[in-house]
Amino acid sequence: MNKPLKRRLIRFLLVLIAGLLFFAVSRVFDIALMSSAHLSGWVLFGTVVFLMLLSMRKRIRFFPIGSAELWLQFHIYVGFLSGLLFLQHIGWSMPNGTLEIILAIVFSVTFLSGVFGIVMSRILARRLTTQGHETLYQHIGPKIDEINEEIKAAVLASTEQSASSAIAQFYSKELHSFLVGPRNFLPHVLQVERPLQNMLKKISGFERYLSADERQTMQLIATKVREKNALDYQYALQSTLKIWLFVHVPMTYSLLVFAVTHGALVISYTGAVLS
Numbered sequence: 001m002n003k004p005l006k007r008r009l010i011r012f013l014l015v016l017i018a019g020l021l022f023f024a025v026s027r028v029f030d031i032a033l034m035s036s037a038h039l040s041g042w043v044l045f046g047t048v049v050f051l052m053l054l055s056m057r058k059r060i061r062f063f064p065i066g067s068a069e070l071w072l073q074f075h076i077y078v079g080f081l082s083g084l085l086f087l088q089h090i091g092w093s094m095p096n097g098t099l100e101i102i103l104a105i106v107f108s109v110t111f112l113s114g115v116f117g118i119v120m121s122r123i124l125a126r127r128l129t130t131q132g133h134e135t136l137y138q139h140i141g142p143k144i145d146e147i148n149e150e151i152k153a154a155v156l157a158s159t160e161q162s163a164s165s166a167i168a169q170f171y172s173k174e175l176h177s178f179l180v181g182p183r184n185f186l187p188h189v190l191q192v193e194r195p196l197q198n199m200l201k202k203i204s205g206f207e208r209y210l211s212a213d214e215r216q217t218m219q220l221i222a223t224k225v226r227e228k229n230a231l232d233y234q235y236a237l238q239s240t241l242k243i244w245l246f247v248h249v250p251m252t253y254s255l256l257v258f259a260v261t262h263g264a265l266v267i268s269y270t271g272a273v274l275s
Contacts, residue, residue, distance in 0.1 A: 011073075011077050012077070012080070014077070015077050015080050015081050015084070016084075018081055019081060019084035019085070019088075022040070022043065022084070022085065022088065023088060025039070026039060026040060026088060036088075037089060037091075038266070040085055040088050040089035041089055041262075041263065041266070042263075043085055044082060044085040044086055044089050044259075045259050045260075045263060047078055047081065047082040047085060048082065048252075048255060048256055048259060049256070050074075050078060051075055051078060051079055051082065051252065052252055052253075052256065053071075054071050054072065054074075054075045055249065076118060079111070079114050082111070083111050086104075086107055086111070090104060099258070099261065099262055099265070100262065102258060103255075103258045103259065103262055106251060106254050106255045106258055107255055109247070109251050110248060110251040110252050110254075110255050113244055113247045113248040113251060114248055116244055117241075117244040117245065117248055120240060120241060120244060121241060124237045124240060124241055125241070127191070127237060128234065128237050128238070134234065135231060135234045137234075137235075137238045137239075137242075140182070140231050140234055140235045140238075141181075141182075143231055144179070144181065144182065144228060144231050144232075147179065147224050147227055147228045147231070148179040148180065148228075150224060151171070151175065151179060151220075151221055151224050152171070154217050154220055154221065154224075155167050155168050155171045155217070155221075156168075157217075158213070158214055158217040161213060162211060162213060162214055164214070166209070166210065166214070167210070167214060167217060167218065167221075170206055171221075174199070174202055175221070175225070178199065178225070178228070179228060182231070182232050182235040182236070183195070183232055184196075184229075184232055184236070185232075185235075185236045185239070186236075188232055188233045188235075188236035188237065189236050189237065189240055195229075196225075196226070196229045199225055199229075200222060200225065200226075203218055203221060203222045203225065204222075206218065207219075
């Protein structure tokens with residue numbers, strides 16, 4: 001067993017132990033005729049606030065409060081612990097009230113989106129280096145434009161040299177829509193290479209009807225198409241890593257709002273924080 005996997009298993013084991021200890025404390029509260037639901041609610045609220053601190057840590061990079069990697073690790077494993085706390089808080093069954101049901105849905109979406117993000121980060125981060133060097137997200141668009149301009153220049157030069165518009169027509173019909181921006185998002189995420197293979201097959205088939213000089217131009221185009229496809233791959237994977245945050249972060253803030261409302265209502269009805 002490699003060391004990273006061993007460390008993850010140990011951390012998950014610690015999360016399970018923490019969950020079991022909390023269940024034991026909750027049982028003691030029940031025996032003492034105190035509200036374990038109130039206890040789990042406050043502890044769960046504290047974990048949600050702690051999990052939100054990760055975004056604050058990202059904004060205060062200069063402040064010496066631990067590395068971003070350390071905060072991320074705490075965020076992941078405390079997040080898993082919050083799932084156990086939540087199940088304990090709702091008594092391992094669906095809640096009844098409208099607000100409670102909404103709160104359960106918001107928590108579930110937040111939790112599952114977080115798990116999705118972790119899984120995708122582990123899988124896609126490794127795949128980002130499989131097709132050439134990883135390109136910064138903000139550089140992908142300009143590089144795609146650059147490739148398109150290089151191909152257009154090669155097409156124009158070939159047209160002027162051979163006095164034939166065959167390659168220009170091929171560019172307009174088969175290449176233009178592919179080159180003007182990122183394409184084949186889902187196939188790249190699913191690691192399906194058929195769109196690239198189909199494009200290269202069209203280029204190869206078209207070469208048979210061209211002169212030697214025109215074939216050289218098409219070979220250059222094929223090389224640039226591969227480079228463009230690699231950029232599309234980077235765009236699809238990096239976009240996926242960013243998209244889930246547009247669900248997870250807003251849902252986290254929504255969760256805090258609903259949790260505060262829920263807690264205020266409980267206190268107003270029971271008149272106690274813990275009883």
